[in-house]
Amino acid sequence: MSLDILHIDDDLVVVNKPSGLLVHRTDLAKHEQDAVVQRLNEQLGRWVYPVHRLDRATSGVLVMALKDDVARHLGGQFMERSTGKNYLAIVRGHTASDGVIDYPLAKLNEEKGRARFKIEGTEKEAISHFQTLESFQIPVPVSRYEQMRLSLVSVEPEQGRTHQIRRHFKHIFHPLLGDTRYGCRHHNQAMRDHWSQDLRLMLHAEQLSFTHPVNQQRIAVSAPMPDDMSALLDSLRTQTFN
Structure with a gap:
């Protein structure tokens, strides 16, 4: 299944990660073949580089680099806490x-x-x-x-x-x-x-902001709330439960 792309340019791609999907394959889940990295590799027809991670059950904004040097620069921003989450x-x-x-x-x-x-x-x-x-x-x-x-x-x-x-x-x-x-x-x-x-x-990464490693512009990307979380909030607001 294709991922919802929130932003893409020559250097990076930002997606709305669904809950339940790994960011990349891991030894802790050796039986799992499906992950964001693998889906994007096939979807874009090129290699992508993980920059940060979200828990498997967490949905929302996730950025991947399309070049190795861009991955290093973005990774540095996360290490230096200059990103906004x-x-x-x-x-x-x-x-x-x-x-x-x-x-x-x-x-x-x-x-x-x-x-x-x-x-x-x-x-x-x-x-x-x-x-x-x-x-x-x-x-x-x-x-x-x-x-x-x-x-x-x-x-x-x-x-x-x-x-x-x-x-x-x-x-x-x-x-x-x-x-x-x-x-x-x-x-x-x-x-x-x-x-x-x-x-x-019930955890959703709603927005991520960072400085583009190439053009130095500040980027803020938001991900819409997933349907299941929206549905639960609707039930909480209307008091509709079994």
């Missing part, structure tokens, strides 16, 4: 109107058969800014409560640590809806029972 997320509970999550993130031990734990001494600075766009209280029972509370938030992470937004919102007790790794299983199951069994991680 904005995400939309649906989280548990009613969040503050705005806030800053300043919480260093350590690497996690991922050995199979063992409980996940932080690796001491690997902490790195991680700061995320957020603003609450909407809050909801819906007639869906969860745990010991008769109603569920959720919020739609806009998030701007300063860094791009692994699972930064997901881990940060877990840290402030507002985990992302649909997150099977860091989320609330009670909320996830309640929404699957009353809305859709296909509930996925």
